[in-house]
């Protein structure tokens with residue numbers, strides 16, 4: 001590390017000084033999450049050499065088969081964040097119930113939510129996966145923490161971020177004052193600031209959706225994608241490119257860096273389900289980051305961050321990215337409703 005690099009720890013302290021309302025306990029909580037991500041990154045990097053690829057032989061609360069790395073990542077996050085004194089409870093995509101901080105540790109004022117290993121179908125094929133997290137404040141005066149305390153609209157998040165485990169390990173973070181990107185210097189073992197005040201490019205011609213579900217989409221999504229596919233000769237008057245990694249962290253990271261739109265919309269396969277992705281562990285943190293980077297995030301007509309959660313593992317439709325594209329999709333949804 002050269003002298004002018006800014007480590008995550010230094011950056012957090014400087015943020016605390018600049019924005020007096022970022023409390024020290026939130027700073028320490030973020031450092032703890034980052035430490036857990038470094039451990040997960042190491043486990044992911046070792047891959048098959050340590051025999052930890054493959055199924056764990058169990059299912060999570062959503063009925064999805066858990067991979068060994070899903071379980072390891074979940075345990076690392078629980079263990080790393082339990083004792084610090086900053087949290088009251090945690091909720092994970094992999095756990096049916098919330099994890100209340102045991103009485104032997106001091107209880108803090110925050111709630112942490114995470115998808116420990118997003119994109120786990122990509123683990124075996126050595127494609128980028130990641131951890132997504134979100135932090136809420138526990139309402140004042142609560143003595144017994146319950147799942148209902150996690151049911152806050154996404155606009156109330158005090159921090160959110162994700163870590164990608166790919167060619168580089170990147171931590172992308174917002175505390176509500178813009179988005180910063182940190183890259184793991186694996187020799188030093190620390191995250192260093194590599195981008196400040198990230199802005200999603202406004203002019204863009206790239207979309208990201210699982211095209212194999214096309215026949216199941218609702219009319220507004222179909223209309224938007226049809227117009228993109230029509231290219232230069234169609235109503236958009238330009239050619240579009242398509243990318244789908246199948247790991248939300250990787251697809252959203254690309255959208256944040258070079259613009260475009262990411263969609264996992266409602267579809268007819270399971271009409272009673274709002275979408276595939278989880279509101280608290282995936283949609284809300286990504287929506288917070290995207291809005292902080294100057295983009296938009298909607299579920300159809302509604303802003304994701306305004307959805308009032310009703311259950312812990314609730315799903316949401318997700319459409320996010322560059323303003324112009326998401327605004328057009330919102331208009332198509334409004335016209336259809």
Ligand code: AHM
Pocket residue numbers: 064115117118119120121210246247248249251264276277
């Ligand atoms: P996971 O959290 O169990 O990995 O599932 C979420 C993932 C997202 O990362 C990704 O955008 C989506 O599922 C891909 O779904 P599909 O395989 O239907 O394209």
Ligand code: MG
Pocket residue numbers: 115117118119248282
């Ligand atoms: Mg996920």
